[in-house]
Amino acid sequence: MKYTINDFHKKAIEDYHLQNDWPQEVLTETKIIDSKILKDDSYIDLPFVTIDGEDAKDFDDAIFCELIPDGFNLKVAIADVSHYVKENSALDDEAMKRATSTYLPRKVIPMLPEKLSNEVCSLQPNRYRRVLYADILLDKDGHVKSYEFKRAMIKSAARLTYNEVESYLKNGFQKLTSDFKQSLETSYLLFQKLLELRSYRGALELEISEPILKLNSEGTIKSLFSKKRMLAHQLIEEFMLVANVCAANILRKNFSNSVFRNHDYPESLKIDRLSQSLKRRGLNWNGSPEDVNNLPILMDRLKNRPDKSTLHIMVLQSMQRATYESICKGHFGLKFEEYTHFTSPIRRYPDLMVHRLLKSLIDKRAESRSNDALEDWDELLEHCSIKERDSEFASKQVTQSLICSHCKQFKGKSFKGYISGVKDFGLFVDIPELFTTGMLHVSELPSDRYSFNARSQSLDGRRRGNKFIHGDKIEVYIGEIFELEGKISLYY
Template sequence: MKKQKNLNTLNLRNKDPYLERERAKYDHPLPSREWVIELLEQAGVPQKIPALADKLSILPDEYEFFERRLKAMARDGQILINRRGLVCVAEKLAIVKCRVEMSRDGSFGFAVPLVPHDDGDLVLYNKQLAGVMHGDIVTVRPLGLDRRGRREGQILDIVERAHSHIVGRFYLERGVAVLEAEDKRIQQSIVLSPESVAQFQPKSGQVIVAALETYPENHRPAVAKITEVLGDYADSGMEIEIAVRKHRLPHTFSEGCLKAAEKIPNKVRKTDLKNRVDLRDLPLVTIDGESSRDFDDAVYAEKIGRNYRLIVAIADVSHYVKPNDLIDKDALERATSVYFPRRVIPMLPENLSNGICSLNPDVERLCMVCDMTITYAGNVKAYEFYPAVMKSAARLTYNQVWQWLENDEKNIPETFSGSLKTLYKLFQILQAKRQKRGAMEFETIETQMIFDDKGKIERIEPVKRNDAHKLIEECMLAANVCAADFLLQNKQPALYRNHAGPTPEKLATLREQLALLGLKLGGKDNPTPKHYGELAAQIADRPDRELLQTMLLRSMQQAMYEPENMGHFGLAYEHYAHFTSPIRRYPDLLVHRAIKAVLAGQKYEVPSWQEMGVHTSFCERRADEASRDVESWLKTYFMRDKVGEVFTGKVSGMANFGLFVTLDEIHIEGMVHVSDLGEDYFNYRADLLAMVGERSGVRFNMGDTVTVKVARADLETSRIDLVLVGGVKSGKKSAKSAKSKQKLPENVAKLVDEAEHILAKSKRQSASKSVKKAASANQSSRKKAAPKKAKKSVSIKIKKA
C-alpha cells in the first residue's frame, strides 16, 4: 500500500504541465511554480512544507532547493509562508505585494501595489507599521474600509527591505548615540553601535551614513553602525549628498560598467556604418540650453511641394548598450538621469553620455531617425524609421536661435539657414494643429539659480520660454507619436507614456473649487483636453492663474510608463511613447530596441513589461523628489541672508495652519502661520477657498497680494517662515462695513462684534453639519458605485535637458 502511495505522488510530480519547460532550464528540474500553486489550491487548506515536499516526491538532496523555490515564490508575492510554516496561496488570502510609502511626517502610510491594481492603494495606520520602514516591499491583505471610506490594509510579511544604509544627523541622547534620519518618513529610533562611534568620532549634529545591522521590531529600535561622516549640515554640496542617499539614488557606477564603457571606441568605426543611411551631408543641428552637455536630438526640415519633410535624429544608444550587458544593468537600475543645480547624476557613464552617444558638432555619430512627411495642415502623412550616421552642423542654443528668428534672420549661417527658417514655419503649423487638437498648454514660471565661484547662490531668475524651445518641443512630440504608432502597427510590445484624465472624485472637487471662483469647466461628466485648454485660455491673464493651473493639473492622474497604450490626455494624443532621449531615459532606450527589432523582422522582449513600467515610473518619481528636495534646501539657504527683509507676494495656497505666499521676483514660497495673520482668530473656509477672520471679517483669497517679512529660514526642515506686515490688497472686508461700525457707540459696537461672532460660529457649525451629511451621502454612493481610486496628480511638462 505504501509503495502504491509513493507511485501516485511520483505520478503527481510527473503531471506538472510545465515539466518540459523546467527540464529545458535545469538538469534536475523541480516542480514548477504554477504546479505548486495549483496543488495548493486543490488542497484547499494551507500546507506544511514537509507535507508539500512529500506530496511532490522531493528527494532529500532536493529539499533545500525546493525550500529556496518556495521562499522565492514568497518574495514574489505568489505564496505566503506564515509564522507557523504553513504555505498559503496569496490569491486565496487576497494578498497584494506592495511598496510602503509613508506620509511626510511618518504618522501613517500607504501600501502601493507593485502591479497597478483596480482598487488602488491601501492605507496603513500605526498599528500596522511596527517594524516597517518607508520603501519596504510587503505583502498586504485588505481589511475593509476605514471611517473615511478608504481601503485599509494589514501587513502580513516584509518581503524586502528598502534600506541597507540611512543618512541622517548624529546626536547623543542621555549617553546613547542615535541617528535621526534625514528622511522624515523614517520615524523609527536608530541606535548607533559604540564601536563605530568610537572609530569615526562624529560631532553632534553632523551628517553621517550608517549601515543597518538590525531592523526595528515591535518595541526594539533599529541598530546601525557608522560607515561615513559626510560633514556639517551647511557645507557646500551637502544638500546633494544627502538627497542622493536619502532617496537611495545609485550614484556610483559599478566597476564592471566602467570597464565595459572604457572598451567602447570614442569615434565611429567603418564597421558601424553597415546598413545605415548616410546623412553626413545633411545640415542637422542640435538646439539646447546654454548649460547642456549631452545632445541626444538633432533636427532638419525642408519644403517638398506643399508638404514638409521633418527629420528628427536621435543618438543611437542601443548600438552601444546591449540588453543585459554590464552598462545596461547600471542604466536599468538608475532608469533616468537626475538633474541637480550644478550637478548631474547621469544614466550612462560620461564617455557615452557626453562622448560617443552625444551628437556633438562636426563629428560622426550614429543615430536612429524618424523621417516624417507633414502636410501644410500639420498632419503626419507618412513616416519612416531607420538607423543612420550623421554629422551635426552646429550646436545651437534656444536664445541664439530665437534671436535670429525674431530679429536677425539675415545673420543665420548659410549652411543651415534654409532648414532653420523651414523649421520655424513648420513649428507654427504644428502649434496651430496642437491648439486645434485641444492639447493643454500652461505657461508656468520656471526659475534657475545663478551661483558664484564659491558655490553660493547669487540670485534666482525666471527662465523665459521662447519659440525656439517650443519649436524643438513640437519636433520631439511628432517623433514620439510616430514611434508609438509604429510599435502599435507592428504589434511590438513596449512602454507607452500614458496620461489619464480626471477621476470622477477629482473632477467633482475641481468643479466645486472653480465654482467658488466664478469659473466653469466644460464637458459635464467627461471633459476633454479641449475643455481644459479653453479654461486655461480664460484664466491666462488672471493674477491667480498659477494657482488655477495647479488645480487643473491636480485633477488629472500622474503620467506613467505602461505596456498597454492608454493615450495621453494632456497632450490630446491617442498614442504616445518616449523615443527622443535615450541618453537620459531608459524607456526611450527600450523603444529604440523595440523599433530596431521590428526593422529586423524580430520581436524584442523583456522578462516583464509590466514590472519594467512600474520600475521606470518609480525611478522617475524618485529623481523628481530628490531634485525638489535639493532645490527647496538651496532656496532656504538663499533666504537665510534675507531674514528681516520685506517682500511682496501672492497667496498661492492655504491650509488650517496658515497661508502659503510666493514671493514676487524670486519666486520662492514661504508660509505665514495662522497666528500671524492679525489680531483675530482666522479659519480656513474650504467652501470659500479663503482664510476668514472670525470677528474682523478680514478675508484672504487665493491670488491676493500681501506684504510680508522673512522671519526664519530653517535648513533642517527647508521651511521659510513669513510674517504679515501689510494689509491684503484685495482681501480686506468692505469699507462700508468698517466705517459703519466705527460710527457706533463703543458698547453697541461690542454687541455687534459679539453678534457677528455668534453668527459666524453658527454658520461654521451649519457648514460642518452639511459637510458631514454630504460626506456620509458621498460614502454611501461610493460603496454603491465603487469607482476606481484616483492615482497621483501629474505635472504636464515636456522635458528637454
C-alpha cells in the same frame, strides 16, 4: 551652521536614493567601448543640427527639415544608445536602476557614464555618430502622412544654442551662410503649422514660472529670475512630439504591450475644487468632472489676467502626473491618443526600451513576451515613473535649499503671495517674487477655532468667522528658515 551646495547635493542624493557612484563592472564595460567611430555605408550626408542649452553636453537629438512638393520632410535623428548599451549588461543594469539622469544645480547624476552620455553617444558637431531616426512626411498643413524608422550614421553640421536659434527666428536668417540655413528656415515654416495644430486639438498651454539660479563661485545665488520660454524651445519640443507620436503609433500597431507615456484625465474631486477656486476669483468656468475637455477655453480666458501665473499653477495642481505604462491610454495634456518617449535615450531608460523595440521591427525580429515577462515589464515601467518623480523632487529640493539660503536676508520682511495648499495644520503659501513656498502654521493665524473644510479647501474660523481659502491672496512675513530641508516658516 553654514551649509554649502555640496551639503544640499548630499542630502538630496540620500533622501531620494540616487546612485552617485559607478560599480566597477560598469567602469570596466565603459572602458572597452571604442571612442573612434568610423564612417560606414549607413551615413546620410545631410546638414543635421543640434539645438540645446548653453551648458548642455549630452546631445540626444538632431534635426533636418526640407520642403517637398506636397509638404515637408522632417528627419529627427536620435543617438543610438542601444548600439552600445546591450541588454543584460552591467551598463544596462545600472541604467535601469537609475532610470533617468538627474540635473541638480551645479551637478548632474547621469543615467550613463560620461564617456557615453557626453562623448560616444552625444551628437557632437563634425563627428560621425550612430543614430536611430524618424523619417517623417507631412502635408502642407503639418499633418503626418507617413513615417519610417531607420538606423543611420550622421555628422551634425553645427551645435546651436537656443539663444542663437531664437535670434534667427526673430530677426531672420539673412546672416546665415551655412549649409543648414535652408533647413532652419523650413523648420520654422513647419513649426508654425504644428503650433496651429496644437491649438486646434486643444493641448494645454501652462505657463509656469521656473526659477533660473545664477550661482557665484561659492555656489550661492547671485541672481534669481524666471525662465524665459523661447520659440526655439517650442520648435524643438514640437518636432520631438511629432517623432514621439510616430513611435507610439508604430509600437501600438505591432506590439500588444510596449512602452507608452500616459497622462490620465484629472480626478473629479480636483476638477471640482479647481472650479470652486476659480469662481472665488470671478471666473465662472463651466468645467465639470464629466467635461474637462473644455479646459483650453478656460486657458484662453486667463491670457490677459495679472494673476495668470497663479491660476496656471492651480490648473497644474488639478492634473495627474504622467506615467509610463505598457498599454496605451493617451495623453490628456497634449491631446494625443497615443504617445511615448523616443527622443532622449541618453537620459531616460524608457526611451532606450522604445529604441530596442523599434530596432526589432527594423530588423524584423519578433518580440514576444510571456505573462511573467509582461509583469516584469510593468514593474520596470512603474519603477521608471517613480525614479523620474524622485529625480524631479531631488532637483527641486536642492533648488529650494539654495533659495532658502538666499532668503535669510529677508527674514522678518513681508511678501505678497497666495494660498497654494490647505491642511488642517496650516497653509502653504507661494511667494512668486522669491520662487518659493512657505508654511504658515495654524497657530500663526488670527485667533480663532479653525476647522479644515476638504471640499472648499479652506480653514474656517468657527468663532470669529475668519476664512483662508485655497487660491486666495495673502501677505506673510518670512520666519524661520531651514536651509537643508529647503523649507521656510511664515507668520501672519
